[in-house]
Amino acid sequence: xxxxxxxxxxxxxxxxxxxxxxxxxxxxxxxxxxxxxxxxxxxxxxxxxxxxxxxxxxxxxxxxxxxxxxxxxxxxxxxxxxxxxxxxxxxxxxxxxxxxxxxxx
Amino acid sequence: xxxxxxxxxxxxxxxxxxxxxxxxxxxxxxxxxxxxxxxxxxxxxxxxxxxxxxxxxxxxxxxxxxxxxxxxxxxxxxxxxxxxxxxxxxxxxxxxxxxxxxxxxxxxxxxxxxxxxxxxx
Numbered sequence: 001x002x003x004x005x006x007x008x009x010x011x012x013x014x015x016x017x018x019x020x021x022x023x024x025x026x027x028x029x030x031x032x033x034x035x036x037x038x039x040x041x042x043x044x045x046x047x048x049x050x051x052x053x054x055x056x057x058x059x060x061x062x063x064x065x066x067x068x069x070x071x072x073x074x075x076x077x078x079x080x081x082x083x084x085x086x087x088x089x090x091x092x093x094x095x096x097x098x099x100x101x102x103x104x105x
Numbered sequence: 106x107x108x109x110x111x112x113x114x115x116x117x118x119x120x121x122x123x124x125x126x127x128x129x130x131x132x133x134x135x136x137x138x139x140x141x142x143x144x145x146x147x148x149x150x151x152x153x154x155x156x157x158x159x160x161x162x163x164x165x166x167x168x169x170x171x172x173x174x175x176x177x178x179x180x181x182x183x184x185x186x187x188x189x190x191x192x193x194x195x196x197x198x199x200x201x202x203x204x205x206x207x208x209x210x211x212x213x214x215x216x217x218x219x220x221x222x223x224x225x226x
Contacts, residue, residue: 032210043219046214089213094155095166096142096151097149
């Protein structure tokens, strides 16, 4: 089974900061990697699919890079509405990473 | 628009079973697979399994194999997830999710509102 490891598990940042979250897989998954945002009490929302494709309607400050085993979600300038938990997901196995909680510093 | 409307909250006892429904609308039901994802309080997302709305084929996550059954009714465009032999650590919000696919990548685009299942004696 493919293992997915997100880092960090949590981070504190300020509005306007550039934030990066990493997802590492135990074996190569090509670009079959999705990213989701979840706010408390809400269902997750798709941000990025196939590692780098921005879902329609998602602000351009979100971007995804990577292939193989190492992937990164970057928020170029953190906005107040971006404080949430972020999950990566392997498209084929449908398994999720453990999540990264982005908190206000 | 695509809508997934789930059944209401459930409170049940250890050892019992629960069956959650997910009524789909706004698209051709048999064209897309549906997954079930759960989230225990304060925890991350856990994929439970998938059902083809077209032919009913299923694929369950190993940790739920033998304890979960996913079915669908094409006449009512409703999917069901039954979990048996419930334990207190099955207390969670359960989501149904409709998949989408682009260039070979499957992703979870549409989510139900979630159903809270509480297992308590």
